[in-house]
Amino acid sequence: MKVALLQLKTLPTPEENLEKIKQMLVQAKQEGADLAVLPEMCCCPYENSAFVRYAMPENAPFLQGIAEMAGALGLYVVAGSVPLAADGRIYNAAFVYDNKGSCIARHRKTHLFDINVPGGQYFMESDTFTAGRDVTTFDTPWGRMGLMICYDIRFPELSRLLALEGARAILVPAAFNMTTGPAHWEMSFRMRALDNQVFLAGCAPARDLQSSYTAWGHSIVTDPWGSVVAELDENEGILTAELDFARLEQVRAELPLLKHRRTDCYDIIRK
Numbered sequence: 687m688k689v690a691l692l693q694l695k696t697l698p699t700p701e702e703n704l705e706k707i708k709q710m711l712v713q714a715k716q717e718g719a720d721l722a723v724l725p726e727m728c729c730c731p732y733e734n735s736a737f738v739r740y741a742m743p744e745n746a747p748f749l750q751g752i753a754e755m756a757g758a759l760g761l762y763v764v765a766g767s768v769p770l771a772a773d774g775r776i777y778n779a780a781f782v783y784d785n786k787g788s789c790i791a792r793h794r795k796t797h798l799f800d801i802n803v804p805g806g807q808y809f810m811e812s813d814t815f816t817a818g819r820d821v822t823t824f825d826t827p828w829g830r831m832g833l834m835i836c837y838d839i840r841f842p843e844l845s846r847l848l849a850l851e852g853a854r855a856i857l858v859p860a861a862f863n864m865t866t867g868p869a870h871w872e873m874s875f876r877m878r879a880l881d882n883q884v885f886l887a888g889c890a891p892a893r894d895l896q897s898s899y900t901a902w903g904h905s906i907v908t909d910p911w912g913s914v915v916a917e918l919d920e921n922e923g924i925l926t927a928e929l930d931f932a933r934l935e936q937v938r939a940e941l942p943l944l945k946h947r948r949t950d951c952y953d954i955i956r957k
């Protein structure tokens with residue numbers, strides 16, 4: 687399976703971002719992608735005021751436009767994320783469209799990013815968002831995939847559950863920043879891939895020094911051995927990588943970590 691991560695420099699409005707995303711999806715398809723991933727908050731700036739202003743229902747023109755492109759190009763697309771208006775609340779949510787343009791999965795970010803590093807990053811997603819309760823997988827011709835959003839990656843229980851539920855790759859629309867990005871981004875993607883012997887693909891926005899939240903960029907693919915398969919720098923671009931699932935079987939056969947778990951001593955359960 688060839689994955690394409692669309693590291694776009696986010697524009698002010700959903701309409702402008704949709705036009706750019708359409709062009710990048712065409713380019714990803716031309717580069718042979720089977721599945722494309724968009725960054726966290728790919729429709730608007732990563733700002734609480736923008737989340738309120740652009741909160742959209744599931745059938746909004748922005749999401750419908752991406753679904754139509756997925757069908758027209760015959761490409762699986764992880765459209766994530768957007769501020770989703772539902773039940774009188776706003777969620778940070780990602781949607782997956784299959785190669786016919788049908789929605790086959792949705793994930794409401796489970797862990798909200800509330801952070802206060804003096805002299806570094808401050809952000810309170812809980813000022814705007816309600817947390818989801820999702821553990822999200824979906825099936826494709828290449829096997830089962832898991833889906834998380836950004837800060838979700840920091841909670842190993844969630845990726846372990848996804849792996850135990852059969853995910854062979856975990857796709858992560860994300861947007862680390864200039865404080866946590868250099869410290870934790872690559873390590874988190876390598877560790878979650880290594881712990882669970884799966885592929886991870888993290889798609890970030892390109893860095894924009896004019897924006898109120900400066901993204902780290904560095905969209906990345908890591909493999910079941912914990913190695914980096916491919917990684918971008920901070921600039922806009924498309925990262926493509928082949929996920930070789932034979933490699934996953936090989937690593938799991940040689941170093942059977944998941945089989946060696948002591949479920950007689952401890953366990954992890956979905957509630």
Ligand SMILES: O=C(O)CCC(=O)C(=O)O
Nearest residue numbers: 799836837861862863866
């Ligand atoms: O975990 C981090 O350091 C960044 C998380 C984040 O930016 C987010 O969840 O939106």
